[in-house]
Amino acid sequence: MMMNHSLKSQCKVNPGTVIEGKWHRNRYTIIKELGYGANGIVYLAKNQNQQVALKMSDNGMSITSEVNVLKSFAKVQGSALGPSLLDVDDWERRSGKVSFYIMEYIQGPDLLTFIQQKGPSWTGVLIVQLLNDLDALHKAGWVFGDLKPDNLIVTGPPSKIRTIDVGGTTIQGRAIKEFTEFYDRGYWGLGTRKAEPAYDLFAAAMILINTAYPKRFAKTTGDLKQLKLMVRQKKELLKYEDVILNALQGQYSSAGEMRNDMLQLTRANPAQRSTVSRNPGQTASPQQASRQMHRQKKQKGSFFETLLITLIVTLLYFLYIYGQLL
Amino acid sequence: MKTGTLKQILLITDGCSNQGEDPFAMAALAKEQGITVNVIGVMEQDVIDEQGMNEIEGIAMSGGGVSQVVYSQQLSQTVQMVTRKAMTQTLQGVVNKELQQILGGSRTMEDLPPDQRGEVMEVVDELGETVELEVLVLVDTSASMKHKLPTVKEALLDLSLSLNARSGDNRFSVFVFPGKKKDVEKLLDWTPNLESLTSIFSKLTTGGITPTGPAIHEALNHFKKKRSLRSLLSRDDESFFEESV
Numbered sequence: 001m002m003m004n005h006s007l008k009s010q011c012k013v014n015p016g017t018v019i020e021g022k023w024h025r026n027r028y029t030i031i032k033e034l035g036y037g038a039n040g041i042v043y044l045a046k047n048q049n050q051q052v053a054l055k056m057s058d059n060g061m062s063i064t065s066e067v068n069v070l071k072s073f074a075k076v077q078g079s080a081l082g083p084s085l086l087d088v089d090d091w092e093r094r095s096g097k098v099s100f101y102i103m104e105y106i107q108g109p110d111l112l113t114f115i116q117q118k119g120p121s122w123t124g125v126l127i128v129q130l131l132n133d134l135d136a137l138h139k140a141g142w143v144f145g146d147l148k149p150d151n152l153i154v155t156g157p158p159s160k161i162r163t164i165d166v167g168g169t170t171i172q173g174r175a176i177k178e179f180t181e182f183y184d185r186g187y188w189g190l191g192t193r194k195a196e197p198a199y200d201l202f203a204a205a206m207i208l209i210n211t212a213y214p215k216r217f218a219k220t221t222g223d224l225k226q227l228k229l230m231v232r233q234k235k236e237l238l239k240y241e242d243v244i245l246n247a248l249q250g251q252y253s254s255a256g257e258m259r260n261d262m263l264q265l266t267r268a269n270p271a272q273r274s275t276v277s278r279n280p281g282q283t284a285s286p287q288q289a290s291r292q293m294h295r296q297k298k299q300k301g302s303f304f305e306t307l308l309i310t311l312i313v314t315l316l317y318f319l320y321i322y323g324q325l326l
Numbered sequence: 327m328k329t330g331t332l333k334q335i336l337l338i339t340d341g342c343s344n345q346g347e348d349p350f351a352m353a354a355l356a357k358e359q360g361i362t363v364n365v366i367g368v369m370e371q372d373v374i375d376e377q378g379m380n381e382i383e384g385i386a387m388s389g390g391g392v393s394q395v396v397y398s399q400q401l402s403q404t405v406q407m408v409t410r411k412a413m414t415q416t417l418q419g420v421v422n423k424e425l426q427q428i429l430g431g432s433r434t435m436e437d438l439p440p441d442q443r444g445e446v447m448e449v450v451d452e453l454g455e456t457v458e459l460e461v462l463v464l465v466d467t468s469a470s471m472k473h474k475l476p477t478v479k480e481a482l483l484d485l486s487l488s489l490n491a492r493s494g495d496n497r498f499s500v501f502v503f504p505g506k507k508k509d510v511e512k513l514l515d516w517t518p519n520l521e522s523l524t525s526i527f528s529k530l531t532t533g534g535i536t537p538t539g540p541a542i543h544e545a546l547n548h549f550k551k552k553r554s555l556r557s558l559l560s561r562d563d564e565s566f567f568e569e570s571v
Contacts, residue, residue, distance in 0.1 A: 023439055038407070060435075060443075061414060061418060061447065064440070064443050064444055065447055068447060068451075071444065088440040097436065099440075171451075174451075174492070174493070175488065175489070175491035175492040176488075177410075181402065186484070186487045187484070192487065192490070193491035195491075
């Protein structure tokens with residue numbers, strides 16, 4: 001693409017270059033390029049013997065926007081939602097001003113590379129970790145948006161999945177800022193591009209599918225049928241089939257819900273396998289029973305939820321009318 | 327802050343105009359009327375033609391918009407990206423003007439220290455979400471575009487999906503050039519979503535010439551027509567973005 005091309009040439013910096021901020025006067029020495037996307041280039045850099053990641057773009061708006069997201073993440077206590085923000089500044093070069101920000105350097109392979117190296121037994125654990133982080137992010141009022149394996153790094157040991165690149169991170173209720181087609185529910189005709197938790201959960205399900213098809217696949221009929229078919233063709237996906245299909249159809253209202261189902265499957269798995277080997281006639285029936293019970297419980301819960309919401313809305317409405325009368 | 331309606335022309339083409347008025351001049355005219363002209367060049371897998379490229383960049387530059395050259399497979403994502411980028415650019419221009427009134431001189435957002443810039447950016451984001459948007463799509467249907475038209479249709483449906491996720495209202499209109507009898511033909515009048523495009527697009531025929539300039543001119547008239555009609559109904563159409571930014 002042309003834009004990437006021009007962008008690369010304008011923010012292209014050679015290793016060894018010292019970048020000094022106009023406002024805070026911190027100096028960073030570029031070590032190497034880590035990657036580039038539609039919104040800028042990320043470099044590994046050094047500041048007083050500390051390794052940091054430096055993102056720069058000639059589009060100052062996108063830098064400012066991402067900094068806003070990272071700043072609001074920093075206010076959420078107790079969880080690492082994205083890389084932590086260390087510095088924001090402008091670098092004045094002869095050819096013009098370039099905005100940049102400095103964040104913690106998250107080191108490790110991306111999700112797909114990691115699973116290829118360590119084997120598919122890691123898939124479940126890492127997705128559960130991801131859903132945990134997403135849950136916290138959603139509770140803070142955000143939606144990650146551009147969720148894809150390239151934006152997921154596995155650090156460690158102990159192995160822990162981390163999200164990088166908050167370029168697509170959007171306030172809930174707004175339109176998703178940035179996305180990648182394969183992981184976008186709009187592209188598959190399975191939902192809108194409104195930022196809501198279910199949008200990220202769809203992407204999470206596509207990432208699961210992606211682990212079995214590292215090269216992805218092209219859209220043919222481009223609907224649920226095609227995705228179902230792709231899931232059924234891979235043994236390693238079959239065990240997550242229920243969770244994947246629920247997420248693809250937007251049936252989870254929170255990441256926590258999807259995480260619980262996922263955990264149940266990963267936990268039930270070894271037991272299920274032993275049942276299979278001992279008694280081939282009764283595959284997975286205990287697990288199915290437990291899932292049905294789970295569903296019943298959920299239905300009862302949703303009835304009370306509806307009642308509660310109706311009551312609250314009625315109450316608010318009366319308050320509003322009262323306010324109008326005054 | 328008062329928000330008016332953002333007006334954009336989105337030109338989807340694959341090459342050089344060869345008939346009628348100068349497209350650069352028409353794009354400049356659009357800019358003067360507060361309408362941004364964005365251009366997307368759809369290329370074949372092989373070499374990018376230099377002259378076509380210059381024209382694509384030039385029209386967007388004169389029209390105060392954004393241009394991008396892509397292979398047809400990447401069209402969907404590009405169309406929505408270019409539209410949003412141009413929106414942000416226009417809104418940034420508006421916010422900068424307000425800032426200059428407050429701060430005096432020629433200071434813009436970019437001159438603020440990073441912290442304050444962040445706060446202003448939140449305002450731009452908020453405006454981008456809620457502002458009313460009108461996009462007039464101009465599709466080049468000269469012979470060489472023929473096999474790219476299904477992709478163009480997909481991309482436009484995708485655009486309406488993206489923009490309709492915003493809370494602000496959208497209106498789209500689609501024109502093709504060359505038309506059956508005239509240089510430019512209206513396919514779809516102002517509508518909030520582009521679904522009805524599916525049936526119309528399959529019946530399109532392609533023709534030889536590429537009258538890009540006249541097409542932009544006609545698009546401008548269409549914006550005007552709508553405005554005068556609406557001004558009969560309501561008086562609040564004094565748009566904030568009328569002046570050139």
